[in-house]
Amino acid sequence: MYDLTALRERLRTQRPVPWDQLPDFSLYMDQVLSYMDRQVIRFDEDDGLTAAMVNNYTKSGLVPRAEGKKYNRDHLAYLTAICVLKRVMSTRDMDLLIREELQGDRPISDGYAAFCGSLNKALNAVADEMEDRTGEEELADAAIHFALMSYAAGVASSRYVTLLRQRQEAREEAASAAHAKSKERAKKEKEKD
Template structure:
């Protein structure tokens, strides 16, 4: 649980992952059961993706996305693809930010990013419905 807080931007600011949440993910079959109480690398990969997806998608949609992704890939390959796409998304946003931005430019970028986030969330939900 402590590792996940360090792994994801945003979790350190109050959005915590609890053992009850992990148990719920196991019950809903988003996450494989640990052997005993020992979590392995695959569990970290799953939890890393789940923590990000739950910021945008429902638990059911997250399960559907993971099932579809993992139908063609093993967890290691999925995680590598996930990390590459995450890095690309962060780079894309970082490219829009300039340390010399004026207050109005910052305000405009915040507006753009908020609207874009909403539009992408709606698109994700609509596209996931096509997969079901």
């Protein structure tokens, strides 16, 4: 089963480059698209990143606007995360996770490193699981096994996203309430004068 052996090898070795190895100069769109082909595991032309997709991700706020027509390390980090996550979750959920992971309180380089670390563990785990499923007679069983693993991981991911969204909404409500209280205090003080 050459295809499975090759896939297992790619799962073990093909990784997005670390932050410090991302280009430290700006790239044009065609260079970005070519670069992203090396960042993620792909098997055919249909699942590649396109200029229209990048523009849509930018319009929706998933990716920061290009500087002129040039893209930098930050853009490559965002696009790497999007290219991986778009296969398994909605744009709305990706937006929440990317904002938490790459736009949170830590530098984008740290968020990107955490993302790559988690991806590395996931790819290695699947490659390890494939070790026991190499025979042609097991293709259907193996496909079901990995589909069920994907299902279980999807259920867990969905729940984590829901909890994260609830936490975010609670923060926003608290901030809104604090702002309203502050405005009310200011109004009362103004009325005293």
